[in-house]
Amino acid sequence: MSTAPSPLPGPSPRGRGLTLAGLLLVTALTAAGLHLALGAVTISPAEVWQALTEPVPGNPAHDIVLYHRLPRLLAALVVGAALALAGGLMQAATGNPLADPGILGINSGAALFVVAGLLATPSGASAPVPWLAAAGALAAAVAVLALGGRGQDPVRLTLAGAMVAALCSAMTALLLLLDQQGLESLRRWLTGALGSTAGTGLALPWPALATGVLLAAVTARALNLYRLGPSVAVTMGVNVGRLRVASLAAVVLLAGSAVAMAGPIGFVGLVAPHAARLLLGEDHRRVTLVAPLLGALLLVLADTLARTLIRPLELNTGIVTALVGAPLFILLVLRRVR
Amino acid sequence: MPVWRAPSRHGVGRLPLVSVTAPALRAHGITALRGTRRVLHGLDLDVPAGRFTVLLGGNGCGKTTLLHVLAGLLRPQAGTVQVAGQPQSAYARRALARQLTLLPQDATAPARMTVRELIQQGRYPWQRWWQPNSTEDERAIDEAARLTDVHALLDEPLAELSGGQRQRSWIAMTLAQATPIVLLDEPTTFLDVAHQISVLTLLARLSAQGRTIVAVLHDVNQAAWFADHLVLMREGRILAQGTPAQVVTPACLRATFDLEAHVARDPASGLLFSVPALPARSGRATP
Numbered sequence: 001m002s003t004a005p006s007p008l009p010g011p012s013p014r015g016r017g018l019t020l021a022g023l024l025l026v027t028a029l030t031a032a033g034l035h036l037a038l039g040a041v042t043i044s045p046a047e048v049w050q051a052l053t054e055p056v057p058g059n060p061a062h063d064i065v066l067y068h069r070l071p072r073l074l075a076a077l078v079v080g081a082a083l084a085l086a087g088g089l090m091q092a093a094t095g096n097p098l099a100d101p102g103i104l105g106i107n108s109g110a111a112l113f114v115v116a117g118l119l120a121t122p123s124g125a126s127a128p129v130p131w132l133a134a135a136g137a138l139a140a141a142v143a144v145l146a147l148g149g150r151g152q153d154p155v156r157l158t159l160a161g162a163m164v165a166a167l168c169s170a171m172t173a174l175l176l177l178l179d180q181q182g183l184e185s186l187r188r189w190l191t192g193a194l195g196s197t198a199g200t201g202l203a204l205p206w207p208a209l210a211t212g213v214l215l216a217a218v219t220a221r222a223l224n225l226y227r228l229g230p231s232v233a234v235t236m237g238v239n240v241g242r243l244r245v246a247s248l249a250a251v252v253l254l255a256g257s258a259v260a261m262a263g264p265i266g267f268v269g270l271v272a273p274h275a276a277r278l279l280l281g282e283d284h285r286r287v288t289l290v291a292p293l294l295g296a297l298l299l300v301l302a303d304t305l306a307r308t309l310i311r312p313l314e315l316n317t318g319i320v321t322a323l324v325g326a327p328l329f330i331l332l333v334l335r336r337v338r
Numbered sequence: 339m340p341v342w343r344a345p346s347r348h349g350v351g352r353l354p355l356v357s358v359t360a361p362a363l364r365a366h367g368i369t370a371l372r373g374t375r376r377v378l379h380g381l382d383l384d385v386p387a388g389r390f391t392v393l394l395g396g397n398g399c400g401k402t403t404l405l406h407v408l409a410g411l412l413r414p415q416a417g418t419v420q421v422a423g424q425p426q427s428a429y430a431r432r433a434l435a436r437q438l439t440l441l442p443q444d445a446t447a448p449a450r451m452t453v454r455e456l457i458q459q460g461r462y463p464w465q466r467w468w469q470p471n472s473t474e475d476e477r478a479i480d481e482a483a484r485l486t487d488v489h490a491l492l493d494e495p496l497a498e499l500s501g502g503q504r505q506r507s508w509i510a511m512t513l514a515q516a517t518p519i520v521l522l523d524e525p526t527t528f529l530d531v532a533h534q535i536s537v538l539t540l541l542a543r544l545s546a547q548g549r550t551i552v553a554v555l556h557d558v559n560q561a562a563w564f565a566d567h568l569v570l571m572r573e574g575r576i577l578a579q580g581t582p583a584q585v586v587t588p589a590c591l592r593a594t595f596d597l598e599a600h601v602a603r604d605p606a607s608g609l610l611f612s613v614p615a616l617p618a619r620s621g622r623a624t625p
Contacts, residue, residue: 095446221467225459231442234411236462236515237435282451 020279024293028077031300035073036065038304040312075194075204076303076317077296079262080272082209084295085216086254087269088276088287092223093247096154097274098332101137101255102266104161108168109140110259115172115186119179130205134256140164141252189263191316194303205257212253219246220288227284265318267325268295268302274332360423362387362519362550363408363438368417370400370407377403379574380417385519385567390545391552392561395571396595401554402443404571405521408552409440421519435463438519439512443527449497453488453507454479456496460514482513486540502533509537513544520544522553526560538564558599562586562610570594586610 036048043051043061050056051065083101090099090106101107113136114129147160176186222243225233233240258265272295273287280286299317302324306315361384370378377400385391385408393401406412408419410426419426421437429437439460447456460482461475471479483489486506496504505525512520522541526534534557542564545551555561561568562582569579570590578590591599591612598615 218467221462221465225462228447228456228459229442229445231406231411231440232445232459235409235435235438235440235442236459237432238462239431277450282448282455 016280020290021293024290024297028293028297028300031297031304032073032077035076035300035304036069039064039069039307040314072194072303073300075261076299078204078209079194079258079265080268080296080299081292082212082254082258082295083265083269083299084272084276084291085213085288086251086258087295088273088284088291089216089219089223089247089251089254090269091273092227092284092287093244093251094148094154094157095227096157098154098158098270098329099161100267100270101251101258102264103158103165103270103329104144105140105164105168106137106144106251106255107259107264107266108165108172109138109143110134110136110256111190111264112136112168112172112175113139114259115175115190118186119175130208130257130260133260134208134252136168137252137256137259138248140168141248145248188316191263191318194262194299194306194317205260208253208257212250212257215246215250216254216288219243219250220285223247224284227282263318265299265321267321267329268298270332271325271328272298360387361385361420362422363552364420365404365408366418366420368404368407368414368419370403370412370414370417372403376415377574378407378414381574381576383569383576383579385550385552387518387550388545388548389550389566390542390564391550391567391569392565393552393554393569393571394556394558394561394594399571400574401571402523403574405440405523405552405554406442409438409521410434411440411442432463435515435517437517438521439515439517440521441508441512441523441525443523445508447496450495452493452495453483453499453510454492456507457482457488457492457510457514460511460516463515478514478516482510485513485544486510487536502529502536505529505533505537506540509540518548519550520552522551524554524556526555526557534560558586558591559609559611562612582610586612588612 033045033048036052037043037045041061041064043065047061048065051059051062052070055062055066086106087100090101090104091097094104110133113132117129117132144157144160144164147163148157172190222233222238225236225238226240226243230240233243255269273291275294276287276291280290299321302320303317306317306320309315309320363383363385365381365383368378368381368383369376381400381404383404393404395401403412407414410419410429421429421434426434457479458471461471461478464475464478465471480489483492486509488503488507488510491499491503491507496507499507505528509522509525512522520541525541526537529537538555538560541551541553545566565582567579568582568585570577570585570593572594577593578585586601588599588601591597591601599612600615601610601612603610
């Protein structure tokens with residue numbers, strides 16, 4: 001059996017964590033700069049800087065940076081962080097290393113409810129997209145947990161998630177077939193499109209996101225124990241029932257918000273927590289701190305790729321994360337099987 | 339009246355003084371279900387404080403269920419449990435976790451978790467949310483690692499350890515919890531005989547230092563060698579309890595396991611042991 005690569009050298013886990021956080025911050029800033037500079041039109045770093053610090057109204061390059069790429073960058077950061085946090089919570093709470101809001105059907109459930117809600121809303125009225133997404137995420141999560149059974153069998157849970165995801169996607173496709181006009185506007189959003197938030201400005205579901213982050217922070221320590229088995233958690237004084245409800249609520253709020261902002265984007269929630277554990281070890285508190293940073297970074301990079309690979313056209317961000325994430329998923333499965 | 343003093347703030351160093359006559363745990367009239375099956379039938383048990391108590395019995399006799407009821411993992415259908423003289427239900431979760439711990443059989447850890455990270459988890463009931471380790475926490479972790487002899491392995495991932503080392507790491511986690519009462523469900527299963535003896539020696543030493551130990555074991559001889567107090571169970575009831583000399587008898591073993599056995603003392607060590615009375619095998623010459 002191969003040994004896991006030893007975590008980064010450093011004086012102590014704490015010092016190592018700070019060093020890593022610093023490195024991540026620098027990398028994320030660089031990636032953010034690239035995100036703003038690259039795209040259908042390449043804008044020089046100097047001009048990006050000028051657009052951010054002293055924009056000239058009417059300058060087309062400045063307008064692209066400020067009103068097109070900057071909102072999209074912020075959306076990528078927030079969505080990536082939320083998905084990574086949700087994925088880390090799901091992996092800890094289900095004891096399943098393959099858990100991810102995409103793989104376990106949470107994103108598809110949220111997307112189904114959003115599409116159904118939008119189609120049911122009379123034109124002109126605005127639908128409460130974040131709430132629809134959260135309701136869909138909750139419905140999918142409950143269905144997957146019920147199908148997954150009481151025993152913590154990772155295979156059964158993953159299969160249950162795949163089934164719920166397939167069912168929700170099929171029902172979404174059916175709804176879109178019934179309403180041909182809705183199809184065009186929703187098609188892009190459904191493959192995970194950060195671009196769609198750019199036009200409407202940043203209507204972030206802040207209360208849901210903040211509650212999700214708070215719950216994730218509060219449950220981090222107890223989830224460490226939960227991973228050792230529910231009986232160990234109980235004998236250490238953890239209120240297991242409350243822990244389960246709190247982590248489920250956090251996942252639903254975070255994944256729901258992410259879907260409301262950018263449509264279902266897969267694999268970020270799978271990859272970021274694993275990367276955090278490879279770098280910093282198994283303490284879920286550190287995963288909670290670092291995985292969102294990694295998730296934000298990953299999604300910014302994926303979105304930069306999405307906008308440059310076939311320029312001047314754009315790929316959908318969700319397609320890029322799937323192209324990169326699916327092989328990683330297979331790698332994780334193979335490593336576990338071996 | 340038993341003398342009982344609350345553990346110090348971080349539960350290290352001093353163990354509460356418990357008078358030897360007062361039971362650490364007292365179960366009264368316990369009836370418990372597993373699913374719909376009744377596993378324990380109005381069971382009474384006093385666990386002596388500061389002693390090593392061993393539960394023995396055939397498969398499915400309710401030993402594990404009894405441990406779970408004592409630890410508060412399973413709510414009994416009827417009956418009460420007292421922990422250090424107070425009703426178990428009067429304890430808050432965290433307060434109970436500072437009083438007793440259970441090492442269950444189904445404990446699992448992520449493969450890449452290190453021994454130190456595992457032992458660290460035992461400090462949960464003593465720490466506040468997001469609080470870094472205090473010197474008391476570090477001392478408890480150190481002491482637990484020293485007692486279980488995993489000091490040299492602290493930064494090893496659990497997956498790289500032998501079965502014996504892994505089991506000792508789990509025991510270290512429960513010791514880091516610094517509870518006066520420690521319950522263990524089959525702590526020697528899956529270990530080779532040398533590691534079984536080393537785990538039991540450790541438990542006997544801990545009880546000599548004042549901790550109350552309750553373990554489920556399967557080996558009658560090991561139970562007879564190490565236990566201060568032996569409890570024989572069958573079909574959800576207690577058949578007999580007492581010192582090994584009182585309980586390890588052909589009559590008791592027959593009643594507990596349906597096993598005919600001879601009981602003798604090793605003349606060299608003075609240890610009690612039992613051997614099953616097997617029918618003579620045909621075709622083999624007896625000397």
